[in-house]
Amino acid sequence: xxxRILPYQVSGQVLHxxxxxxxxxxxxxxxxxxLDMLVDAHQIRELILDFKETEFMxxxxxxxxxxxxKTLGFRSxxxxxxxxxxxxxxxxxASGLYKVVGLKEE
Amino acid sequence: xxxxxxxxxxxxxKSINESVxxxxxxxxxxHMNPTLDEIQDVKTAVSEAVTNAIxxxxxxxxxxxxxxxxxxxxNEIEMICAQEDETLKITIIDKGxxxxxxxxxxxxxxxxxxxxxxxxxxxxxxxxxxxxLDVESRVGKGTKVTMIKYIERKDEQ
Numbered sequence: 405x406x407x408r409i410l411p412y413q414v415s416g417q418v419l420h421x422x423x424x425x426x427x428x429x430x431x432x433x434x435x436x437x438x439l440d441m442l443v444d445a446h447q448i449r450e451l452i453l454d455f456k457e458t459e460f461m462x463x464x465x466x467x468x469x470x471x472x473x474k475t476l477g478f479r480s481x482x483x484x485x486x487x488x489x490x491x492x493x494x495x496x497x498a499s500g501l502y503k504v505v506g507l508k509e510e
Numbered sequence: 511x512x513x514x515x516x517x518x519x520x521x522x523x524k525s526i527n528e529s530v531x532x533x534x535x536x537x538x539x540x541h542m543n544p545t546l547d548e549i550q551d552v553k554t555a556v557s558e559a560v561t562n563a564i565x566x567x568x569x570x571x572x573x574x575x576x577x578x579x580x581x582x583x584x585n586e587i588e589m590i591c592a593q594e595d596e597t598l599k600i601t602i603i604d605k606g607x608x609x610x611x612x613x614x615x616x617x618x619x620x621x622x623x624x625x626x627x628x629x630x631x632x633x634x635x636x637x638x639x640x641x642x643l644d645v646e647s648r649v650g651k652g653t654k655v656t657m658i659k660y661i662e663r664k665d666e667q
Contacts, residue, residue, distance in 0.1 A: 430525035
């Protein structure tokens, strides 16, 4: 269960979201709902997914990222990712995710 | 580490048990003196296999799960871990609907649920992160996924 207090920040049309410690299928279900709700409520055009706290991610996390880049695409926005650890980066590479999202440097 | 070891666990096909399964395996393999990468590889593969069993093996449970948070039937997943010297063998079994075409299901990006934001990378990840992957399935009977990882013995210094 993700019980952090507000793991995100909204500035203008940019949503900066700190991803949970573990991103699996269980977490992904509620995560997708929350992200979609926030994107909708704040008319977000740029979603930044920050993986600085993420220690584990499986292919469900890829589904989350691909799905969000689609929803953002509908509003002609985009998804950027940042702070990928070695492990998450390997997962991104293995699945070709870099083709759909941009990498954001601090 | 020498010697053999064995573990058998059975748990409800609920998504909350995905983390239970991978953490249990991580604890089981710890005395084989694995690298951090090796632990992560195995955890990812186990997570994929258990997620597959929950979503695809028991599709109705998944629906009931997400709606009411409770299973209507007793749908269970069995996990067997066996260690023989440097070989770690993990078997994950469900008694769900089975896979009609295993060869097709194993292809990267193949998904039977394209509208549900699945990446279709489950089997591809198991193959990438483990040394051996074997999938046996019978429609209406269930699916058995067997994975092997060789954990090389590090020189003790």
